[in-house]
Amino acid sequence: MTLRPARILLYAILGLFCLYYLLPLYVMLVNSVKPLQEITSGGMMELPQVWTLAPWHNAWSQAQVGVEATGLKPYFLNSLLMVVPAVTIATVLGALNGYVLTKWRFRGDTILFGLMLFGCFIPFQIVLIPMARSLGFLNLSGTVGGLIFVHVVYGISFSTLYFRNYYSAFPTELVRAAEIDGAGFFTIFWRILVPNSGPIAVVCVIWLFTNIWNDFLFGASFSDFSSQPMTVALNNLVQSSTGEKEYNVHFAGAIMAALPTLFVYIVAGRFFVRGLMSGSVKG
Amino acid sequence: MAAHPAPSARARLRVLLPRLVLSPSLALVAFFVYGFIAFTTYLSFSDSKMLPSYGWVGFQNYETLFSLRMWDIAVTNLAIFGILYIVICSFLGLMLAILLDQHIRAEGFIRTVYLYPMALSFIVTGVAWKWFLDPGIGLEAVMHDWGWTSFEFRWIKDRDMAIYTIVIAAVWQTSGFVMATFLAGLRGIDSEMLKAARVDGAGTFAVYRRIVIPQLRPAFLSAFVVLAHMAIKSYDLVVALTNGGPGNATAVPSTFMYSYTFTRNQMGIGAASAEIMLLTIAAVIIPYLWSELKEDKR
Amino acid sequence: MTQAFLNIDKVTKAYGAVQVLNETNIAVQKGEFLVLVGPSGCGKSTLLNMIAGLENITSGEVSIDGRVVNDVPPADRNIAMVFQSYALYPNMTVRGNISFSMEMHKVPKPEREAKIAQVAELLQITHLLDRKPGQLSGGQRQRVAMGRALTRDPAVFLFDEPLSNLDAKLRVDMRTEIKKLHQKLGTTIVYVTHDQVEALTLSTRIAVMFGGDVQQLGTPEEVYNNPANMFVAGFMGSPAMNLFPAELIELNGAVGVKVVTAGGFITLPFPHGAHLTDQIGREIVLGVRPESMTDPESADHDSHCLEHVDLPVELVETTGADSFVTILLGGKECIGRFRGKSTATAGQLTHVTFDMTRAVAFDPKTEQRLA
Structure with a gap:
């Protein structure tokens, strides 16, 4: 097929946009399961070195929202x-x-x-x-x-x-x-x-x-x-x-x-x- | 001659019942949409401060409103945001739709990925982008961490640039929807006509430019109407992303209205600003509704 | 005056300023099969919907079995209706569709079951009872729609173009079935169609409608043989009745007609016009059916007024059983129905036999029947 290079370019563009749309979701997901200092030290894009569910637990039932620490x-x-x-x-x-x-x-x-x-x-x-x-x-x-x-x-x-x-x-x-x-x-x-x-x-x-x-x-x-x-x-x-x-x-x-x-x-x-x-x- | 009985109760009910069923909804809309619009309109001509008050002050609130620097900023921001948002979303949406229309494998998956942000709350979008664009931990910090230490991207903290971060997040959220609108439009075009165009010797580019895109007018129109009214109404995203800041740099009419009405106790001015928002939307929506519904009338 | 079973008395219908049905009077006797026929927009469906109670009557009265039903809701009019689209409820089985009306009228279940079985038997749809409408063919849907109507034992049966969604062959079959059903049950039927063949084959009486008016109300024979005006003459029959200009003349001491042909003119006797002796010389429009303008062998030899003429042929179209021969009469292309093996050839003279007992005349201005 003569269109081959054009097809590759097409899929590359579409793939790039997939990354663009998924990026914020990725950021939210990986950073919700890593300790805080991994984020603050510039590792936002990286996978967690230490995996933890503590932030989820914290957000759900402990975090300070408004006056009381009830979580969400x-x-x-x-x-x-x-x-x-x-x-x-x-x-x-x-x-x-x-x-x-x-x-x-x-x-x-x-x-x-x-x-x-x-x-x-x-x-x-x-x-x-x-x-x-x-x-x-x-x-x-x-x-x-x-x-x-x-x-x-x-x-x-x-x-x-x-x-x-x-x-x-x-x-x-x-x-x-x-x-x-x-x-x-x-x-x-x-x-x-x-x-x-x-x-x-x-x-x-x-x-x-x-x-x-x-x-x-x-x-x-x-x-x-x-x-x-x-x-x-x-x-x-x-x-x-x-x-x-x-x-x-x-x-x-x-x-x-x-x-x-x-x-x-x-x-x-x-x-x-x-x-x-x-x-x-x-x- | 045959007897002519009066209409039976049942016959009368047949005529009456449908209107009876419709009337609660109509009453709700009449009161809570039109009644409230009238009330707010009245307030915009009143001396209301913290609470509604009914002293008539004429156009004074509007005069004050237009002399306020913050309103000026809000309107300018809305213009910048609205234009960029509509143009970029339409362009991106159309481009992605055309690319996706090339018999792509995994089209369903790609479409799902492009469109999912539309299911999210603007607050969620705002949180994600707020921290991603935050120079302390987001993109800039990541680049520094990766060794590009001179990289600088701090629009969200920059009075002149912060409004563009709202464009970035809003486009991210809605462009997939525009893509879907255009894709539906593309799929609605008669495929025999496209075959005819190819037989006539038109290349892919010419087919799109001369035949397909001109036929997407209805899709353009509905995308425009939806985007324009979303732009004017956008409030959540601004609150979550920048909360109107830094300073007042990203104030828009919706945040202006909220802050004047409920925190600055200038209800009359707040009402006047809401009025301006309504008129702007009405200018877009009413002609649209009119043209959509007029063939239906009987 | 005896009250008709279904009486349509000075009924009109207007939407705002637009009058779609002008004052209409039709009296239908019990057991009659009335067909409302006409082109689309003639008001026939509007009239049917008003009988059904689906549209309001602007003025006038509709009464069924002696009761004025203007303000009676459809369900209480004791009618049943078969719709063009069949209107089968897609979410219910065939059984559910047929039983729905009885359910609504609180017929006890055993009675319903018995009736469903009886109707299904009658229409040969017993094996379909547990299917959904989506799984049925067009003809089967048609039967179910009729079955649904039959359970009601209605005073009047209303059909709204019930065959127009079927293909040609099925349409002929179902037409026969409807006719048989009427003969068997003897119910009063009002049937709307735009197909004049359906009208002629099914009806005991026809109302030909056009422009919101009943143009003619009569038996199929009356409407076919004695059209009241040029519209009816042109609408009923296929190919349509030939309508061409002619002049009334005196011919051998009686009234005749003179018709311009391709080569000159011909004169023909006109027995129907015998009373028009005072109008000799006036222009008329003569109406001759294709079968009354044929080759000598095919002509109706019981007729006492057969006229043989030689005329030039414009065109011959053969359909197997018949040949349709185009001949210019009074400047109009007229069609004669010849035998299939007729030797008529385009461009040549052929023998044409006119059955002048069947010829009719219209006033060119009012388009009404003269003779």
């Missing part, structure tokens, strides 16, 4: 407690909305959808002040419940977008046939739409899970020490100016914060990519 464990749990209900509620609502907006259309529904969709794109700074007030009003300030509420409110736009795009490709004749067969609004949804929604439900759940788990702004704005999510705790750990910087602990903590979403990405990458692509409105 309670915050990891906070994130889980926040993510699971928020994702569930937003997905269910999104599925119902998508169903109405595609199978029970009415005059003006596209405009309503457009108005909902705009909620995906607003800079959340615009809602921080009134939301802080409202959560106080609802007695949800500084609680995991408050964060769940906020994430549901601003997650609906996304889940509605996903389900609307998916259901608009779902044959409306099926819904009409079911109607003639005597099925009502919810029966049709439950018996006809839901059993055929597997892929988009996965896409939507992954997207919401990733977004809500990774959120920082709402967590930083609306939580207190008892309800902080993982991202906020990690940032506090890394930014804290007291004492010596324990880089290895920081890296271990960062990997912990990344693990759930990374796990989802590895297991269901295909759906993750589809979720990203659905950023275009028509899907």
Whole structure:
């Protein structure tokens, strides 16, 4: 093949970029399992001379995050407690909305959808002040419940977008046939739409899970020490100016914060990519 | 004639139920998106300091805002960051997509590697790059350790250069996504047309330049919209990587808003800055949504 | 006035300012097989959907078995519908698909099982009951869709282009099956299609629709032999009825027509036009079916008005059983249906026999039937 040298160059470039994308992950991984002085003495890129899990242990249950030396464990749990209900509620609502907006259309529904969709794109700074007030009003300030509420409110736009795009490709004749067969609004949804929604439900759940788990702004704005999510705790750990910087602990903590979403990405990458692509409105 | 009964309860329900189901979500969006936008808009014209206050001060907050040096820095930074971020991501994404589209072995694996940063929190990305770029332990220290003692790379500590470290980390995180967008666009192009072009005598380069890339317009558009709105909203990465520093050197509108509203007790000015952010995003998003949805209307 | 079983009374449909169905009246008797036929956009599917309750009725009334159903939801109209795409629920087995409607109507399980078995037997799909729709061929899906509709014992059966997704051969087979099914069950059927052959073969009555209006409502014979206007004449039958300009003349003391040909003109008697003696000299559009314009051997010798003429042939297309011979009449290319072994040759004269008892005339301006 005459293209041989060109192919080699091609693979070389692609390989180089693999290294580029993997580099930070490598740095985090190797430095999370080596003693601190190996890092501070300029050995960041090297494999550990002494392997140790102490930084992980430290980050998980001992490190000073905020006022108490609790490690990241309670915050990891906070994130889980926040993510699971928020994702569930937003997905269910999104599925119902998508169903109405595609199978029970009415005059003006596209405009309503457009108005909902705009909620995906607003800079959340615009809602921080009134939301802080409202959560106080609802007695949800500084609680995991408050964060769940906020994430549901601003997650609906996304889940509605996903389900609307998916259901608009779902044959409306099926819904009409079911109607003639005597099925009502919810029966049709439950018996006809839901059993055929597997892929988009996965896409939507992954997207919401990733977004809500990774959120920082709402967590930083609306939580207190008892309800902080993982991202906020990690940032506090890394930014804290007291004492010596324990880089290895920081890296271990960062990997912990990344693990759930990374796990989802590895297991269901295909759906993750589809979720990203659905950023275009028509899907 | 046949009797004409009034619509049954069931018939009425058939019309009403869908709207009933939609209405809680609509109410939430109406209140928590549009109501809150209205509230913040009002605050931006008020004399709010630490707490919301409702004294009308007209455009005073905006005047103050535009005279602030920190806002000036924030806007300049956003411009630098936004432009570089969008341009580099698009270029890199397109290039990688085209390279990956050459029937590459292990394409799936490579794609996975390019895209995984998108699954990470910006805080995680920030931590990784913060220490990697830190001259004390990161790249510079490593180079010194390896014997290149004159090597210097301390952008993250440099007032003039720190903003570019944010570009580096953000591009690392998102370029894989842009690659995936373009790759999907490439895969959507009719392969018979490409065959026709080859029969017409076009070489690989000409095929891409004349036929493929012009057809990627929708992919460019959606990549642009996503990147632009991510750039304007980016907050976490700046906080984690530089926390706006050194000094205020990497302040952007989002960090500006946060610090004026919640730490400097200048809520009116904070609200005004949020307003500017919203308008900037709206200028990009509304035309996009409009063009995407208008064929759908009925 | 006796109330029809399915009565469509002054029904219209408009989307905003766009009227897609003008005031329409159709009375369907019990057991009738009504076909709504027309080109796409003629309003036939809209009308069907309004009967089903899937679209709102803008004005007018639809009643089924004496009950106005305008505001009755589809499920309560006692109808069943077969969709163009079959609309089988992909997540359910064939059995699940067929039983779904009965489930919704709270039919007890043993009764459901019995009905499924009976319907499956009738449509010969018993061996498919545990498959999913995705595993079925087009014809099998079609049967399942009909089976699903049959379980309802509906007052009215609605078919929306049910055969258009099948290939040509299967379409003919299924057409026969539907016809048999109707004869066996005697249910009232409203059937939408754009295929005029389906309309002619299946129906007991046809409504030919165009531009939101019923152009003609009648038995297949009426619609075929006595088209009400030029649209119906041109739409029904294949090849279509030849429509060409002619002039009414007096011929041997009766009404005749004069037609310009490639070489000059011919005159033919026009028995249908006997009452038009006061309109001698006016321009008309004459309609002659291809089979009424044939070689002398193929002509219908029971007809009392056969006219033999020699005309130049433009083109001959042979299909085996028939030869379609193109002849210029009144400046239009007209097609005659000749025997397969006809000797007509392009560029030469041939004997053409017109069956003038079958010729009809239209007003060139209003396009309505004159005679």
